[in-house]
Amino acid sequence: AGAACGGLEHKMGIHGNATCVMDYDKAKGWLVGTENKGMAAMFVMMNEARLGTGLQGLSIGTAAYQAAVEFAHDRLQGRSLTGPKSPELPADSIMVHPDVRRMLLEAKAFVEGGQAFTLWTALQADLQHSNDAAEAQKAHDYMGLITPVLKAYLTDKGFHVASLAMQVHGGSGYTEHFAASQYLRDARITMIYEGANGIQALDLVGRKLPANGGRAIMSWFADIDAFVSENGAEGPIKPFVDGLADAKKKLQEGTMWLMQNGMQNPDNAGAASTDYLHIFGLTALAYMWAQMAKAAQAQVDAGTSDPFYANKLMTGRYFVERILPDTGAHLVKMKTGAEVLMQMPAEAF
Known part of the structure; x- marks a missing residue:
């Protein structure tokens, strides 16, 4: 009876996820687990969540890239700098423009590299349970070292890709008629929650690099x-x-x-x-x-x-x-x- 909702948060994105302020002023609490071991237990959850957040940033970037490719094929605007590529049409698709290809290739190269990086990390998570002690230890070391990199790098670049995808859409992307604006809004939180990316960088250089010599x-x-x-x-x-x-x-x-x-x-x-x-x-x-x-x-x-x-x-x-x-x-x-x-x-x- 002591727990109450103090108000709903109105967020920039992830509108499908309700967020509220909870008041516990008169609530009774019970100790779960071992006293003074709560932080250690939390980090088990947090490290797994950081991997999931890295995947989230990559996934939103992937969806944004796919939407931008579809738009670029369909959008007719101007002519190729080296002469019309579709003379039978009133204009060429924007796929003929080098700068559009720059944005799409930037996105594609990140998305496909990030997918491989995520799968490689998932393999290390499995290898932690290897019967070979040396292999298991190495994989465990890698999970600690790589987690802040995967979380921060994939979310930074996932947002960057969502921004590029909006740019490919031009003014249309700034309207709610296309999904580009939602991808951009939703991607932004991934750089913040489960430990802001600056904290991931501090974790990498302050804890993970010097660990075990x-x-x-x-x-x-x-x-x-x-x-x-x-x-x-x-x-x-x-x-x-x-x-x-x-x-x-x-x-x-x-x-x-x-x-x-x-x-x-x-x-x-x-x-x-x-x-x-x-x-x-x-x-x-x-x-x-x-x-x-x-x-x-x-x-x-x-x-x-x-x-x-x-x-x-x-x-x-x-x-x-x-x-x-x-x-x-x-x-x-x-x-x-x-x-x-x-x-x-x-x-x-």
Whole structure:
């Protein structure tokens, strides 16, 4: 009888999910579980929820991408810069415009890389229960290390894709006639709840990297090095392997910078954390794309007539050439440290 609803929240999105303020002023509480172990129990739930939230960000981005592709095929506007592609029609579809393709490929490369990253992480969740103790420990280490990356990176980029999808729709996307605006509103919460993405970045650099003497990140680097050494010879997938090797090198450099500068001034770790997490996310997707490229190229070499594999390689090429270079910018930014962030007096903002 002591619990009462104090009022409904009117939210930006996820309107199918009711949120309210609960008042417990006169309520009686019972201890559930062991005293002073509530936080530990909560984090079991929270870590699983963070994985689900990463999947949610990816899924909304996927739906937004699919809607944008459908719109781009149907929307006739202008002519191709290199001459009409559908002269029998009053205009070409906007699929002929390079900048529309930029937005769609940006979305497609993220969506397909993110799906592989999610499945890879799900595999680690299963391998935690392996009868091989070393394999189980490694998978358990990876689940701890990867959870903040998957949550923050997939939700940041899921929202970015939803925004690109609205842009593809043009003014139509800003109306409620199309689903683009709902995808954008709904995607925004994923960056906030289950631990805002800045908290995920702090968890990564403050807890997950130093855990067990850095055992998880060293294993991650070793796995990537092994893949690169096995697949780095000349051949069609060399750009994917080279891109992965370069991203891993930058992630390793960022990790060393954190070790050297984060200990002496914790603000340096805080200031670098988000850029570091994005380098990690880009490296993870580079690892997934290199593995997908290897599998797809094997099918192409075997003479498959299924265009799925050639399309996969073209999408991956976009990732390597036009998304993966962001690792360099993130590394430069994180290495500037905390000074430029902390020197300004609070009242000057």
